[in-house]
Amino acid sequence: xxxxxxxxxxxxxxxxxxxxxxxxxxxxxxxxxxxxxxxxxxxxxxxxxxxxxxxxxxxxxxxxxxxxxxxxxxxxxxxxxxxxxxxxxxxxxxxxxxxxxxxxxxxxxxxxxxxxxxxxxxxxxxxxxxxxxxxxxxxxxxxxxxxxxxxxxxxxxxxxxxxxxxxxxxxxxxxxxxxxxxxxxxxxxxxxxxxxx
Amino acid sequence: xxxxxxxxxxxxxxxxxxxxxxxxxxxxxxxxxxxxxxxxxxxxxxxxxxxxxxxxxxxxxxxxxxxxxxxxxxxxxxxxxxxxxxxxxxxxxxxxxxxxxxxxxxxxxxxxxxxxxxxxxxxxxxxxxxxxxxxxxxxxxxxxxxxxxxxxxxxxxxxxxxxxxxxxxxxxxxxxxxxxxxxxxxxxxxxxxxxxxxxxxx
Numbered sequence: 001x002x003x004x005x006x007x008x009x010x011x012x013x014x015x016x017x018x019x020x021x022x023x024x025x026x027x028x029x030x031x032x033x034x035x036x037x038x039x040x041x042x043x044x045x046x047x048x049x050x051x052x053x054x055x056x057x058x059x060x061x062x063x064x065x066x067x068x069x070x071x072x073x074x075x076x077x078x079x080x081x082x083x084x085x086x087x088x089x090x091x092x093x094x095x096x097x098x099x100x101x102x103x104x105x106x107x108x109x110x111x112x113x114x115x116x117x118x119x120x121x122x123x124x125x126x127x128x129x130x131x132x133x134x135x136x137x138x139x140x141x142x143x144x145x146x147x148x149x150x151x152x153x154x155x156x157x158x159x160x161x162x163x164x165x166x167x168x169x170x171x172x173x174x175x176x177x178x179x180x181x182x183x184x185x186x187x188x189x190x191x192x193x194x195x196x197x
Numbered sequence: 198x199x200x201x202x203x204x205x206x207x208x209x210x211x212x213x214x215x216x217x218x219x220x221x222x223x224x225x226x227x228x229x230x231x232x233x234x235x236x237x238x239x240x241x242x243x244x245x246x247x248x249x250x251x252x253x254x255x256x257x258x259x260x261x262x263x264x265x266x267x268x269x270x271x272x273x274x275x276x277x278x279x280x281x282x283x284x285x286x287x288x289x290x291x292x293x294x295x296x297x298x299x300x301x302x303x304x305x306x307x308x309x310x311x312x313x314x315x316x317x318x319x320x321x322x323x324x325x326x327x328x329x330x331x332x333x334x335x336x337x338x339x340x341x342x343x344x345x346x347x348x349x350x351x352x353x354x355x356x357x358x359x360x361x362x363x364x365x366x367x368x369x370x371x372x373x374x375x376x377x378x379x380x381x382x383x384x385x386x387x388x389x390x391x392x393x394x395x396x397x398x399x
Binding site: 008012013016017020021024027028031032035038039042043045046125127129130131132170171 | 232233236261262263265266269270273274276277280281284285287288289291295296298352353370373374
């Protein structure tokens with residue numbers, strides 16, 4: 001085989017790679033920009049839904065009704081959401097993040113007017129083990145906190161009866177403890193939530 | 198192009214050249230995404246899309262790719278298709294996108310995709326490469342779906358999120374953790390090799 005010219009050996013591969021790269025970037029950038037609005041709407045929907053869940057406002061999970069409810073009832077402030085319910089009471093929703101087993105767990109926590117009793121909680125994001133720790137997103141787990149005041153204690157799944165006891169998830173002790181730690185911290189500090197804005 | 202050739206190319210990855218249980222490729226994702234049937238389905242569709250179209254694209258380009266940079270070009274094309282899958286999921290199936298997390302992006306590192314391109318697409322015509330890529334993706338898909346079926350059923354007592362086994366069933370937590378994937382894959386390979394390939398080799 002005869003030796004390749006400098007052009008064929010060095011320049012042509014570089015040019016080829018540059019062309020392929022530009023083409024690929026154009027395709028992905030176009031797709032990204034054309035779906036950007038949809039992605040933002042999705043993210044906003046997830047956020048709004050978790051605020052409503054934490055404030056124990058019932059909704060049917062449809063994007064349109066979630067958006068209407070949120071815009072009607074919720075005022076957004078820098079570090080909290082204030083929800084005016086239909087019966088005239090106010091609920092305060094804050095977002096808190098703490099370490100989980102594999103990554104951070106972010107929880108939306110809703111307080112009743114007294115800033116002590118929980119209205120509800122909802123998991124915003126987590127990366128726990130699917131089928132084990134990830135079950136903290138399930139309703140039976142999150143609904144345990146509604147109407148209670150901290151601090152909490154995790155007990156074996158299915159045995160919680162005292163008000164400060166919460167059913168842990170079998171096989172996900174560390175995740176359950178992480179949620180408990182986040183909850184105990186936020187309930188201990190809940191007096192600092194400001195009613196005045 | 199002979200129809201027999203297409204048929205042969207299509208059937209090989211589903212049986213005797215299966216990427217998972219014969220070539221033992223793509224194992225990492227086999228372990229990671231097979232603990233729920235629904236996640237597995239979406240993931241395998243993503244892999245099928247990526248293997249089929251990246252094989253086709255690179256087969257179209259194969260005469261012009263300078264051989265010393267071919268792997269860079271391959272990676273670039275594969276990554277583009279994977280990002281397309283990722284963006285599409287993020288925009289139109291956000292709940293699933295949240296659950297799959299980083300695993301969609303990790304299709305790029307699935308050895309089946311690049312393996313089929315290196316071994317097949319660079320030597321064959323585009324249509325045949327498309328068939329080969331698609332069939333390899335399907336060969337991967339059905340193995341994963343079988344594994345996911347057993348892992349979800351034994352691990353959580355559900356299938357596709359619906360409760361199948363009653364309250365008498367004690368969930369095998371090990372099944373939905375990574376070791377469960379190892380066990381199921383090994384059992385699957387063992388059964389297939391004992392039951393199917395032993396017959397053939399006699």
